[in-house]
Amino acid sequence: MNVHALQRDPLPCLRRVPGKKPSADEIYPRLFDAILEQRIAPASRFTEESLGERFGVSRSVIRRVLAKLSQQQVIILRPNQRAQVAAPDAQQTRQILEARRMTEMTVVQLACARATAAQVRQLRELIARERDCIERDQRGPAIRLSGEFHLQLAAIAGNGPLAQFLNSLVPLTSLVIAQYERRTRACCAWQEHVAIVDALAQRDSGTAVALMTQHLDHLETQLLKNH
Template structure:
């Protein structure tokens, strides 16, 4: 019975995901991070099936908004959409995760090199703002939003590189990495991602290509260790 569970759970889930105050009806951009956060925090469980109506009830928006959010998540391969089937949260296995991380490393080595060429002040401010948001979420114990913001950091860095096809390619890999992190990473308040992100920003701002490459490679090493070792241990039980 793979549904979004009970009506009471739906109300609790909605209460746990407050919408920032704004005038007017919620948009796709408002609802997307809330649904993605719910997936990352496994309030919408891996491999669970649900309906547009159930999500619309939970988040208090129309089916058309939900449909567009699901289409975005489907494009990112976080949600699987098939004709005549309910939407389903993806569940990358160990080999898929390994391949995703390998592809990310190849892409991000080039992207960080390009980002160092002519970093713009507004782009660097955006990166630092994402790092600050990530740190605040971790301090509050908000693991799902922290994972999502960590991914957004990498996507913003990719956008700075000025190579749209390569950035788009990375955009297909980062959400899946976030999903794997949510499933397999040990749940702990100790988390070094934001410090590593901040060091990468400093290197990019200084146009220190070699240092930025070294830091990114080290960061991806840590990510790979957390994911593959934890996932591998879980799969062997």
């Protein structure tokens, strides 16, 4: 694929809707999906102007989206330089997953104690959307929704600092999955998400922690085995 062509037209599949000005919240998942699907390639550079023209919004709106992606370490912002998609190496990936493993053990324990029936239903609905995207071969949205499952668990846990910390790790993990996917077929399996939610619904924290640890171990093995 021609990287220069991607730089000229980084979002060929996204078109503006006449008469509508998308918000930053609407643009964020669409831009993130484009990155995950490598319609914006790793290490490619793009500008606020080019994205603003594509979405038909001001640079200030695009700037807010890029700032969020930068906080999540998905893109790199440097003064007087174009934004660039991050490209974590094997060591960084191992450290990210190690940090996630330690954090999410606590998160799932807290979530088991606090989850309401409505929140459990919301998690199951999220998994159903993830599964539907996988079956439709919509890889970008599927990877993003898989990450959102973990972030929603953190929200249920009710610990703000832990949720904020995971919000800096989960999107970056999604980026790694997308970048290594073609070689490893790695994914954050929806079936394992179902098992975690089943344990959550039973308030079985021991099983939930064991399943989460196994889940992240599987992901690390898949991502790093061919690196």
